[in-house]
Amino acid sequence: MSEATFELDGVPTPFKSGQTILEASRDAGVYVPHLCCDPELGAHGSCKLCTVIVNGRTASACTMKALAGQEVEIDTPELEALRRSLVQMLFVEGNHFCPGCEKSGDCKLQALGYLLEMTNPHWVHFFPDLGVDASHPDVWLDRNRCIQCELCVRASRDVDGKNVFALAGRGIASKIVVNSPSGLLGDSDIAATDRAAHVCPVGAILVKRVGFAHPIGERIYDRAPIGAEVLACDVPESSK
């Protein structure tokens, strides 16, 4: 265990050898916004919301290792603006209608929109023609809401051992595909108990018939903003 420190927004902050900036910040009670990184499934480095400035250069906090003496900027107006723009990009590339979404209140994208004070989508909407796959009896896949974080891909592969999902295509046309002869979720071997059925940070993959078990107004981010669990410090990671 190293006693080394790095500077986090000017505050000397201890870290354990091998920790990423995101992990070390979390241990120090500082929340860095992120969507594609998960404590269990690891870093991915694609959403870029955890962009920070390390010794004057931008880097992803989820993949960059903390090093002694490093100067890291996390909470600056400039970085907040970059993150807000990225969240707005995620909103306009898909079709996100929060009022009609079962995930509202539990959705990390929505919660980050509030946290980053996003008041409008800013960019021109793409309004892509995606589809809903309701073929499975217990699990629902709505590609309109997918943000391409690949958490479901990783959960199915690394935790469930099933490889139900993959990201296919290129550029703005990339989308999640399902491993089944018909390409439909109903013909795949996903089960509602799979980690992949529960890991989606948005409302793209939902377990059916439990959508309103928790009423609107009593959901995760109705109670406290995203990141509060890190700031509180005494709340362990498992309550995420």
Next chain:
Amino acid sequence: MSDLASIEAAIVRYNANPHYLLQILRDAQGELGWISPETTRRVAARLDIPRTRIDSLVRFYAFLHDTPAGAYRLRLSDNVTDRMQGSEAQLQRFLAAFGVACGETSADGLVSVDLTSCTGLCDQGPGLLVNERAIPRLDAGRVDEIVGLVKRRAPLADWPQTLFEIADNVRRADALLAEPMKPGRALDAAIALGRQGVIDEMKRSALRGRGGAGFPTGLKWEGCRNAPGAERFIVCNADEGEPGTFKDRVLLTRQAERVLEGMAAAGFAVGARRGLLYIRGEYDYLRATLEARLAAMRASGRLGVAIRGAAGFDFDIEIHMGAGAYVCGEESALIESLEGKPGRPRIRPPFPVTRGYLDKPTVVDNVETLAQATEVVIHGGAAFAGRGTRASTGTKVLSVSGDCERPGIYEYPFGVRLSHVLEDCGARDAAFVQVSGPSGACLTPDEFHRAIAFEDVATAGAFMVFDSRRDYFEIARNFARFFAHESCGFCTPCRVGTSLQSDLMDKIAEGRGSHYEVNELMRLSELMRRTSHCGLGQTAGNPFNDAWRKFRPAFEKRLQARDFAPAIDLEAALGPARAATHREDALAHLEAET
């Protein structure tokens, strides 16, 4: 051969190894014309991989398709230089002759016509690919000839060979291109130097990577040799996709011995026994000749076990083909592609020298870098460092195209001024030069005194010349479309940003833009530059920035005076509603209401 047998043959050729999935699918498609559900099912079962791995490959690489395309697949190169040479007129000629729209297949399944990113024939364009075979110098006569051949369903093998003749166009040769290397010479020189000696000479030469980044090659080789691990690889990056670049095509044609022996010398120095030559799919026609060369090298003891009789010098090279993805030129994306995956750049560090192909220490060097390495081992690092500038040693091969009398390949010692190159190539009226492709920089006459060198104007080799007739706004718009088409989609800023950028440029081109759009483009390019995962997104805003900074009149004449104009044309958007209600009266139009 039946379809099943063709699929099976492709699988067996690569021992059903999933790392060769891209090669297997290329071969299967080559036989069957497309990746059918049957091919997907069969390959997934035989390789024991999820079918989604095949879906993700097929939808990533532009040259693979999971819908039946035409028996003849025509793809016209869509670089700005192709357009300047009249590609649009030839495209229209094809479309009219076959009665299809761009991107579609004819109803009888005979032919499909589409656009593709730069095919590396800029000095002899417009370029065309027919089922991945390249045809240069399209003109009305050639288009008519091709239309006739397609309509007669003439097998591609029977087409006149003159159609496929590609010129090297070497206009200025220096150390590298002056004459072919005597086979075996670089190998003998490397053996004489010894493994450490090769690395010492490489470091002494100060040779820097010619793919654009300019990393010192000797340090890279040393880093790979010192990385822990029993197995190492040498990868030659011949995925020359930067629009306007074609030097690697010529090096692989004229100086293949140097490239291949350069790979072997690198393998000798770092202790690698396998070399992988990754060639972009657009250069498929180079493959057969290179395979023959490799066979000749094996037969003469220049590849294989105990090369040139040196015990322990074992090295062989295999060729991998790409399938239409510019981003694979990025070294970690190229490694992903070599492993049979979509070419998405990896998180770095770790760098390939410690974790590359199959997570083993790997040297990834550009074609030209490896060719230059033979100069270093033969003549020594000091002699090599004596040419060029102090920070950029040796010579650089430039691909010159555009508005000049003598487009082609020019090799100069580093430090050559742009004005010198322009004079040599016969560019009498150069108004600007795009150096190093869309991700590079646009330079205007006040900068023509600047030098080609890592410390001044760095370049991977593209040198596109434009005269005063050309409009940089349109060129920047073409480049914006290129980036949107080639973004791999991994990270948010590039996936969404390149498409937003392209749409904004289109909006301005349509006369619907204002200063609002300019501000948006500035904001986007800054966001992409600062937060993108790899160089593609980081540089995707360069053409816009150059256009705005250096060609403001071209920009401003397209802007509306108003602060903002909506992207949607409301009057036109009401068209479907009018059609549905069968109304064409005055009240069904906007003007009537106001």
